[in-house]
Ligand SMILES: CC(=O)N[C@H]1[C@@H](OP(=O)(O)OP(=O)(O)OC[C@H]2O[C@@H](n3ccc(=O)[nH]c3=O)[C@H](O)[C@@H]2O)O[C@H](CO)[C@@H](O)[C@@H]1O[C@H](C)C(=O)N[C@@H](C)C(=O)N[C@H](CCC(=O)O)C(=O)O
């Protein structure tokens with residue numbers, strides 16, 4: 001591709017003699033550069049791409065794009081105001097604007113993105129569409145599952161995956177990190193969803209307001225006459241609706257108040273979730289195998305999305321009933337002693353509130369909650385989480401989550417301190433996560449619910465005494481051993 005075509009949308013002036021430079025590839029990592037590549041230098045969080053320009057030139061870069069001033073580089077240099085934004089635009093051009101022929105669905109919010117995205121994919125595929133999905137657990141294109149490094153891939157990976165996808169619809173989880181780093185630049189969305197906002201990532205964002213403003217950016221990528229779907233049973237959702245209406249964006253709201261276009265009328269919890277929703281003048285009944293009030297919101301968001309794509313309500317409702325759930329999202333394991341174990345990815349106070357109240361609503365006799373805190377991640381949310389657990393569980397066990405760079409003894413001091421300050425004598429600290437799960441199972445009785453939060457589908461990063469690699473595997477390992485010994 002010629003340089004002038006690649007940078008056309010950047011609105012920068014270049015000398016005519018370089019306009020026809022042939023560009024064979026684009027890289028933001030100097031290690032990926034080959035002959036005739038364009039290298040975009042990005043000031044990152046751990047290193048600075050501008051320091052790797054020499055390396056990129058040595059490897060064959062013929063043009064450099066960056067934010068800093070350079071006057072004596074051996075190859076042409078294009079200065080831009082924002083390298084990450086420029087990278088999104090260049091990547092989209094390089095792969096020939098691959099999102100333009102697809103229906104693009106973007107989902108943002110603190111909790112529920114993964115669950116809602118899987119549910120939408122399931123409904124759409126049950127109705128004959130082909131879908132790609134980009135998110136936390138994995139990426140899926142053309143029916144193939146690929147590992148995912150980021151919830152929202154970086155621009156170059158994202159645009160390449162889009163160009164490789166033969167699917168009609170792309171469902172993307174859009175994280176606030178992705179938005180603030182302009183990873184979705186160059187994409188136009190048809191439908192954007194906002195699930196909710198809760199205290200999270202304040203190690204990255206300055207404040208909740210800053211976090212909200214970042215989430216808001218997703219809606220700037222909506223195409224003209226695109227649709228927004230917003231949960232208003234969350235104050236940030238209400239605020240968002242106001243902002244979107246100011247921008248004359250078509251908003252579909254859901255929530256319990258009458259003012260919503262999709263009003264949640266009642267919710268029955270039996271073995272599954274049954275909800276009545278008033279859709280304009282009609283009352284519809286949706287039953288979902290995903291239990292929990294939070295999943296009802298996810299389900300209705302998926303319902304509205306499918307409706308906007310023209311699928312008949314009967315077919316949507318039918319597909320929802322067949323949904324198999326998502327790995328590590330309220331996964332239920334029934335123990336032989338008739339206690340119930342839940343493995344869930346909850347790592348915010350709101351998500352934990354929903355998990356524990358769901359257990360209560362389903363008649364849990366006692367709730368034993370097992371959780372920990374990640375090292376090097378938002379410390380300011382810890383107090384709120386432990387307070388929710390203290391209030392709603394009968395007993396909680398604080399244990400190890402990923403330590404990252406924090407030494408074990410330091411994390412133990414933190415957990416003991418939190419337990420002393422907020423535990424209300426309900427908590428114990430057991431460092432080994434697998435031992436904590438074992439203890440809970442061995443001390444459970446019929447009707448008890450053991451709720452293990454934080455890791456969900458993820459593999460352990462630490463090694464523990466029991467040689468398992470995830471919470472679910474640990475539960476099954478202990479349960480099978482218990483079953484054998486009771487035979
Ligand atoms: C903190 C953060 O968000 N980092 C993201 C960011 O990396 P970075 O730009 O800071 O990279 P860096 O290492 O400082 O390097 C700066 C530049 O120098 C370049 N470089 C570096 C070394 C070299 O030899 N040559 C070279 O050119 C790098 O390629 C890069 O362009 O841009 C990369 C490309 O887009 C991301 O993969 C990377 O995500 C890291 C892996 C990450 O863990 N991010 C997390 C925080 C994140 O984004 N999470 C959200 C989900 C959050 C949630 O909801 O839970 C997500 O969307 O994944």
Ligand SMILES: Nc1ncnc2c1ncn2[C@@H]1O[C@H](COP(=O)(O)OP(=O)(O)OP(=O)(O)O)[C@@H](O)[C@H]1O
Pocket residue numbers: 109110111112113114115116136151173195196294295297298328329330344345346347350351352354355456
């Ligand atoms: N609508 C919701 N409201 C509140 N909590 C929810 C909601 N949906 C899911 N949760 C809780 O949040 C956890 C994570 O859910 P999910 O993976 O769907 O969200 P996510 O937005 O993709 O999260 P992450 O970005 O951390 O991967 C679930 O395990 C559940 O405990």
